[in-house]
Amino acid sequence: MAPTLDNYVVAILILLFALPWKAKSMDSHQHHDGNGMKSLHFALFQHETINKTGYIVVNGVAGPGVSQTTTPFGTIFVFQDPMTVAANRSSKVVGVAEGSSITSGLDGLQSISVAKISLRLKRHIGSISIVGGTHNIKPSDHPVVGGTGDFLFVQGYVRSSPVNLHGLTVTYKIDFHLYWPPFVAKSS
Ligand SMILES: *[C@@H]1O[C@H](CO)[C@@H](O)[C@H](O)[C@H]1NC(C)=O
């Protein structure tokens, strides 16, 4: 039987409604491959305001002074930063990054960071924990060491890239590349 005009109209309507929906729901494009691997890729923006969401709690001892991009060797910095869906600080907050970093490079540019990122996405609620080296002015990959809630047993990495390092609030783009081991994907 030949498709009728009605069929085309319905198909076009479904496409029109499906497309914007897909773009908005950031955790909708999760994948299951044939081997039961589940993965999730999305990006958020972390905003850090000096002396408001992030503080130096121990002063460093050597190297360059405190600037937008450097801190003296040994500086301990603690933060609780909001994470939004767009680079604009006024966009919707869907996550919080809590953690600390210790300046470990004598150039003042590199640190070791530990963070818990709490996420409230459309289909995934929970936290992931990351640890690794951060470069203040270059993209850095942080291994994911685990998670809680819908992110229990999650693996992968988080790439942090500076977006805006000027002014009191600095912004980083955080790309999440998350993978669940087969034994979790099969039971969920
Ligand atoms: C943040 O607070 C510290 C300690 O009070 C102060 O020395 C520093 O100048 C402040 N930084 C900014 C950018 O306000």
Ligand SMILES: *[C@@H]1O[C@H](CO)[C@@H](O)[C@H](O)[C@H]1NC(C)=O
């Ligand atoms: C950020 O979002 C606010 C509120 O939605 C808007 O008024 C403002 O123009 C936006 N700023 C930029 C730079 O897009």
